Amino acid sequence: MSVENEAMESIPHHGEEVHTHNHTKWYVANILALFVLTGITVLAAGINFGSNTVNLMIAMAIATVKAGLVALIFMHLLWEKGMNAVIFLSSLFFVALFMSFTFFDVETRAKIEPATPSEPGVSAGYQPAPLPLYVVAPKGGAASEHGEAAKAAGGQAAH
Amino acid sequence: MSDIAIPAGGQAHAHASPHSRHLQHHFHNSAQQFEASKIGMWLFLVTEILLFSGLFLAYFMLQTRHPQAFIEAHHHLDRSLGVLNTLVLLVSSFTMVMAVQSAALNRIKATLIYLYATFGLGGVFLFVKYIEYSHKFHDGLLLGNLFSYKGANVPGEYLFFSMYFVMTGIHGIHIIVGMGVIAYLIWRTHQRVFSSAYYTPIDLTGLYWHLVDLIWIFLFPLLYLVS
Structure with a gap:
């Protein structure tokens, strides 16, 4: 009974005004914030923060902020x-x-x-194992210096 | 309870209203049915996140092992086209959420306009992707043992393109599926099926579309901005 009652309480009753809020301002602000963060992502990619791993983590951190904004605002988690x-x-x-x-x-x-x-x-x-330059030898039968490795890798990939 | 998530159908409960035909007998009322549908959609989105997480993990593993190859290979991608597609998808997420809100506010004409806009932006995204793909097909910058680009000077560049094609390919399939569903919504909106009392399919499609956008938000820096 409690579950049904709770469900009833949280739901507008007959004749009650239903408030569907207009969130347009939130959505516009959100899309602008996402544009700015996209710009920051591109700018941050031009900076070396020390190592490959750190650069990757910074790019993923900015992407996570953007994903959070999408989930909270566009996917309504903020109001749910x-x-x-x-x-x-x-x-x-x-x-x-x-x-x-x-x-x-x-x-x-x-x-x-x-x-x-x-x-x-x-x-x-x-x-x-060391990787070849080509997986498939270039056409025309011109054996590249990596031809042997390429054939080996091609054979591996085929199986 | 969310303000925006309560369809007016909640008040139509137990009364012979024109909208009660959407209410299935095992639900107490429209609002409960709507919330239950949403939970189902979120569970589906979780499976989508797990699907892509496998691909992201494979990318991280290969990228940390062959950083030189990934840096060299990503120069073949057009960064400006990547930025363009990111902005296109972000705007399409905005038009999609506006379509959902318009339906919730019973503005059916606006709903249609926003749905058409979202569909069109999905088309723009695919068109840009087509330009990028055809360029890579032409150069032989392909996945796995199809890689035949002759100018490669770092071993293992084909690993990057394997990840590039599998990740953007699966993401692109999601865009195509999303556009198909949006086309269906446009058709049903023209038939006046949706109103503020019932717009669950638009809302759920919106959640799906935002998730596809969300995944692209991670794909973009990984594929276009390797440093």
């Missing part, structure tokens, strides 16, 4: 009861779990199977 926000945030929790545990795995493999970085700037850790 908590349930939809809980569903949304729970997915982000599982994404974080998924990504962090994969990183823990990959980033600690070097302790078990040491390998030297195959490319400059690559952090130590699990290293895949």
Whole structure:
């Protein structure tokens, strides 16, 4: 009974004025904020903040702010009861779990199977085999200096 | 309870109103039905987020392992077209939310205009994507072992294009599906199906469209602004 009563209380009764607020100002402000943040994203991409990882994290942080604005304003989470926000945030929790545990795995493999970085700037850790320039040898039969590696990789990809 | 989310159908409950035909018998009233539909849509969006999270993780793994290849490869992407498409999708999110609000306020003509605008902006996005794709097809900047670009000078550039085509491809399919649903909404709005008493399909499509925009917000810096 309580569930039904609560549902009834939160719902406008017959004859009651229904207030559908006009949020146009919010939407206009939001789209302008998103434009500004897009500009900031492009500008931030031109700056080196120290390392590849830091640059990536800053770009993702700005994107997260933009995504938050879209979810709060355009997707109405700001004005809603908590349930939809809980569903949304729970997915982000599982994404974080998924990504962090994969990183823990990959980033600690070097302790078990040491390998030297195959490319400059690559952090130590699990290293895949060196990659070819081409996967498919260029047409015309002109064997490039990487032709052998290319054939090998092509063969791998085919299986 | 959300201010905007209460359809006027709530007041039509238990009365023979012209809108009560939308109310299914297992729901108490239209407002409850609307909220339940929304929860269902959010659960679907969660599965979409998890789908894309796998792709994002694959991107992060490859990018941290081959930063040089990713930096070199992303120079083949036209940054201004990426910015253009970002702005197009943001504006389409705005027109979509305006369509939802117009329906909630019973402004059906405005709803139609905004739905047409959203559909058109989706078309602009796909057209820009088509220009970008055809340029890459021409140059052989393709995914996996289809990569045949001869000017590559860093090993592993094809990894970037594998991620580029799979991520933008799946995102593009979502845009096409969204445009199909919006076309359906336009048809049904012309038939005067929707009003402030019942606009659930427009609202749910709006949520979907915003999520597709939200995913592009992450794709754009990852693919176009590698540094």
